[in-house]
Amino acid sequence: MRALPLLFLGLALAQEYRALPGAPTGWPELDRSYALVYPAEAPRAVLLLVPGLLGGSTNFALLAEHLRREAPWLEVWAWERRANGLEDRRGFLAQDPLAYYQNLPEPDPSPLRAWGLEVHLRDLDLAVEAARQRAPVVLAGHSLGASLATLYAFRHGEKLRGLVLLDGALQPQPLSREALEQGYTTPFGRVPGLEELFQGRADPVFRLPFLGPRDLALAEAEAFLAARRPSEPVPHGPYRATREAQALLRVDDHYSLFPIFSVSVGRAWAREGLSLLGLLQGRLVLTVRGPRGRLVEWRDTGEATDPRAFLRAFARPETGFSEWYFPYRLLLEVAGYPLVAPDLRPRPLPYPVLALGAGRGLVAQPEGFRLGEVFPQTPGRALVLPGLTHLDLLTERHGYTARAIREYVLGRP
Numbered sequence: 001m002r003a004l005p006l007l008f009l010g011l012a013l014a015q016e017y018r019a020l021p022g023a024p025t026g027w028p029e030l031d032r033s034y035a036l037v038y039p040a041e042a043p044r045a046v047l048l049l050v051p052g053l054l055g056g057s058t059n060f061a062l063l064a065e066h067l068r069r070e071a072p073w074l075e076v077w078a079w080e081r082r083a084n085g086l087e088d089r090r091g092f093l094a095q096d097p098l099a100y101y102q103n104l105p106e107p108d109p110s111p112l113r114a115w116g117l118e119v120h121l122r123d124l125d126l127a128v129e130a131a132r133q134r135a136p137v138v139l140a141g142h143s144l145g146a147s148l149a150t151l152y153a154f155r156h157g158e159k160l161r162g163l164v165l166l167d168g169a170l171q172p173q174p175l176s177r178e179a180l181e182q183g184y185t186t187p188f189g190r191v192p193g194l195e196e197l198f199q200g201r202a203d204p205v206f207r208l209p210f211l212g213p214r215d216l217a218l219a220e221a222e223a224f225l226a227a228r229r230p231s232e233p234v235p236h237g238p239y240r241a242t243r244e245a246q247a248l249l250r251v252d253d254h255y256s257l258f259p260i261f262s263v264s265v266g267r268a269w270a271r272e273g274l275s276l277l278g279l280l281q282g283r284l285v286l287t288v289r290g291p292r293g294r295l296v297e298w299r300d301t302g303e304a305t306d307p308r309a310f311l312r313a314f315a316r317p318e319t320g321f322s323e324w325y326f327p328y329r330l331l332l333e334v335a336g337y338p339l340v341a342p343d344l345r346p347r348p349l350p351y352p353v354l355a356l357g358a359g360r361g362l363v364a365q366p367e368g369f370r371l372g373e374v375f376p377q378t379p380g381r382a383l384v385l386p387g388l389t390h391l392d393l394l395t396e397r398h399g400y401t402a403r404a405i406r407e408y409v410l411g412r413p
Contacts, residue, residue: 018037026111027114038075043134045074045412056321058321113204138412150169172370177336180194180332181193219250220314240296244311275287
């Protein structure tokens, strides 16, 4: 399933999708991770990018474009965790990917119970070792991937040439042992602990009420079609819209009830109203009421992210924007890492750390990265790029993120 050819090279730059060796867990066909590699001739450094919660390798596609233009001597590896091996990507080779994923049969999720923090750190170490065969490695993580990259640096910081944190940081208060093992309650409901997970009473796949594996697959399929036929009317839906407008309405900052998933990509050309649910949350969120007698279309209003570039990067036959089967155990154990792996402790690093936040993201203030606390006696630079959402940091059209990373990598001896 993971060996499908990369038929649609939407980006101008060559790339390769590679399977990498992974930690043995008893499922040999799944004991591997993956990387979307943008090769460089005689690279001076490799930037190994780690995606966040529910993120896939093409989260970094637009950032990779900027980086390869700004720094052709830099080889970029966009890593994917092993759960991507469970995805059925054959629908992207079908005539109608949406129809294929409407009835997506889920694989056996049992292996995910074994895939916790230790397995992923060992997978990441094997990926770093593979990248080091090309050139010195700078590790960069986005969101939860920044936490994973930080924990890797706690254990193997000497293997790296640099560390970049993209709008993500370790939680200031790790989970207690009781919360980790027994679960805890949040405003959104109860979160089960490791005991229920190991006993088979908790779902090993991390799901949100509005965003499970099928929803993620359908979102990718919708964007996949919209990138190829943007002006085509959607055959069915709550309003008459172009494929481009339908796909972008789901992720645009103006219409998103959940800002963490939003991207600033323009505006819908249609009648709009206010979302009651958004008002209840204390946010002004627009909804599309539907136009009279014409299609909802999309307009690029010059905001942070180019809408068509975003759709072009969203999904491909081999890999996509999201990780459909994110291991719930990994999420728990990153939050309770001192109890899971006591050797993972703050430490100084032999190189400076770069931290980039987003003004409307998770880390909106430089001090939110807590660099001096996490990496004591280590020089660090924390910047916040104003006006960007959490995902805009990776997809913005002007290349601010890429230039900051380029200057940082250039400063590594």
